[in-house]
Amino acid sequence: xxxxxxxxxxxxxxxxxxxxxxxxxxxxxxxxxxxxxxxxxxxxxxxxxxxxxxxxxxxxxxxxxxxxxxxxxxxxxxxxxxxxxx
Numbered sequence: 001x002x003x004x005x006x007x008x009x010x011x012x013x014x015x016x017x018x019x020x021x022x023x024x025x026x027x028x029x030x031x032x033x034x035x036x037x038x039x040x041x042x043x044x045x046x047x048x049x050x051x052x053x054x055x056x057x058x059x060x061x062x063x064x065x066x067x068x069x070x071x072x073x074x075x076x077x078x079x080x081x082x083x084x085x086x
Contacts, residue, residue: 028085
């Protein structure tokens with residue numbers, strides 16, 4: 001599986017990196033979607049903005065900053081469904 005991450009380099013700067021990540025194992029109440037299209041949104045922008053706003057601090061607190069895939073809104077095809085999903 002491929003994803004774009006915003007990673008810290010050895011010079012302590014951040015950059016976008018297109019990388020491979022393992023396919024996640026789904027739990028009984030989850031679905032796995034093969035993403036065909038994704039967008040960047042305000043969460044992605046605020047998380048990596050140099051001047052931290054209150055919104056950015058809340059996003060970092062709940063989502064983290066390090067190696068988090070970008071794009072919270074997406075469309076795609078359902079690949080697998082957990083047994084508890086209706």
